[in-house]
Amino acid sequence: MKVLHYIPSFSVTTETFIYDQVVALERGGVESAVLTAKRLNVHSRPFDKVYTAPIKSIINPRITQAFALRLQLLPFMIDYKTWARVIEEFKPDVIHCHTGNAVKTWMHVNDKLGFNIPTLASLHGSDVNSEPLIRPKYRAVLEEAGKKPFIKWTVPSAFLKQKCMLNLGTPENKISVVHNAFNPIFLAEQQKKALDELRIISVGRFIGCKGHTFLIDAFSLLLNRYPNATLTLVGGGELESQLKAQAEALNIDQKITFIEQVQHAQLPKLLGSHNVYVQPSIRDEITFQEESFGVAALEAMAVGLATVVSECGGLTELASLTDTDAVAVVPQKDASAIATAVGQLFDRQACLSPSERDKVGALFSSQTNTSAILTLFNQLLSEK
Structure with a gap:
């Protein structure tokens, strides 16, 4: 053929x-x-x-x-x-x-x-x-x-x-x-177990439908309880300056790392150095864009990270297919709900088990x- x-x-x-x-x-x-x-x-x-x-x-x-x-x-x-x-x-x-x-x-x-x-x-x-x-x-x-x-x-x-x-x-x-x-290199990487502090990561272009502004607000709330927490945002895009300004206005910019781009082969290792992944996507009322599936969230799950996704597009479907209590679904545009879900997952040191990672690997x-x-x-x- x-x-x-x-x-x-x-x-x-x-x-x-x-x-x-x-x-x-x-x-x-x-x-x-x-x-x-x-x-x-x-x-x-x-x-x-x-x-x-x-x-x-x-x-x-x-x-x-x-x-x-x-x-x-x-x-x-x-x-x-x-x-x-x-x-x-x-x-x-x-x-x-x-x-x-x-x-x-x-x-x-x-x-x-x-x-x-x-x-x-x-x-x-x-x-x-x-x-x-x-x-x-x-x-x-x-x-x-x-x-x-x-x-x-x-x-x-x-x-x-x-x-x-x-x-x-x-x-x-x-x-x-x-x-x-997703590439099997993500299954080959194992989340680091010796992480005593909350380390959050999100991967996605800095555009409206990715909902980063709500994650930054949620992170500000989380710092009240976890003062040593960090947030890594991987993406780059038209809203980068706006998001950095938001972090500065909240006086939390020193706790947030913005990374414009990561080689795909290096992403599993970066994910593995964190313990909670968040995909806070929303329906953009201007462009009508929504999250169709959520490959980045899937890659984080494959590494084993506890994951929070919003009720947006195909993300809810992805969460139901993976069927694990290490994945939480929250309403769109709700910083408080994101913060609560992240805190609950971190407090119980949630992660995907080897069998759950294998299931993810087989399905996708x-x-x-x-x-x-x-x-x-x-x-x-x-x-x-």
């Missing part, structure tokens, strides 16, 4: 799960190639067969994006000749589109060149719960794609499946829930993930 993966930017640092899936499929015997508009992280994300079909540039990247997305001119900016050449040369049995923007581009290519190749469309989060609500043309293209007989869809959670049906009108029987996998393993994807590839081919 030959699969051409279309990934608009290959590979974005925060899309480790996409890169890992492509690599796992290749290692599992699927002859794979990647087609991308922009090649990123070449040395840290190597892959042998990568084709590039850049979107036609207009002055600079920001203006190019504005023309492509806001002015809805993407169909006129696609390099159709390169697409035709790559498909003729590689001769894929299946096209696998990763993200809604990948689906949108592929639909324009398909309509222009008339391929109708069996297609698996994998959506992951904002491409379902945010972009369809703020980009009418995007929604229209993906709604039309949902009617195509040669396309099946995947999402990482039942929550996102419902959003896909609601926001894109995708038929329920065409959508499969395929949980994201690369093998489980790729097996589900392979099943969908074969279904597409059998229905061709």
Whole structure:
């Protein structure tokens, strides 16, 4: 079987799960190639067969994006000749589109060149719960794609499946829930047991839907009881200055470490040096973004950390699937509830047991993930 993966930017640092899936499929015997508009992280994300079909540039990247997305001119900016050449040369049995923007581009290519190749469309989060609500043309293209007989869809959670049906009108029987996998390096790391002080960590971009402001408020409350506690925020993003200002205003900035970026291979060790992980995500009322699944929280659980997640998107679903009292669920935007849950987990030195970590590993393993994807590839081919 030959699969051409279309990934608009290959590979974005925060899309480790996409890169890992492509690599796992290749290692599992699927002859794979990647087609991308922009090649990123070449040395840290190597892959042998990568084709590039850049979107036609207009002055600079920001203006190019504005023309492509806001002015809805993407169909006129696609390099159709390169697409035709790559498909003729590689001769894929299946096209696998990763993200809604990948689906949108592929639909324009398909309509222009008339391929109708069996297609698996994998959506992951904002491409379902945010972009369809703020980009009418995007929604229209993906709604039309949902009617195509040669396309099946995947999402990482039942929550996102419902959003896909609601926001894109995708038929329920065409959508499969395929949980994201995490890298087994997280199971290989063990949380340090000799931590006498409360050490909290959270991983995620500094954007509104991640809810960091509520975690900082919760941490301020926790310091009244645990004066030697620390908080590590790993992410970087547009709200970094605002979050630092909040910490300074609360006079707790010396207790908080902001880390813009950590190499994925180094993240397990960093997680293991803490004892509580918090994912305080919220529904952003401006962008409509919600947490679709929660890979970062899953990685913390795999290391063994007690974990607090908010009732946001797929996080509640993730907590129920892991089924352990080392994971607590709290209401959104509730700093007091976050502080209470963190304190309770720390006081009883909660962590995931070896058997609970094994369960997490089995449910969200690369093998489980790729097996589900392979099943969908074969279904597409059998229905061709």
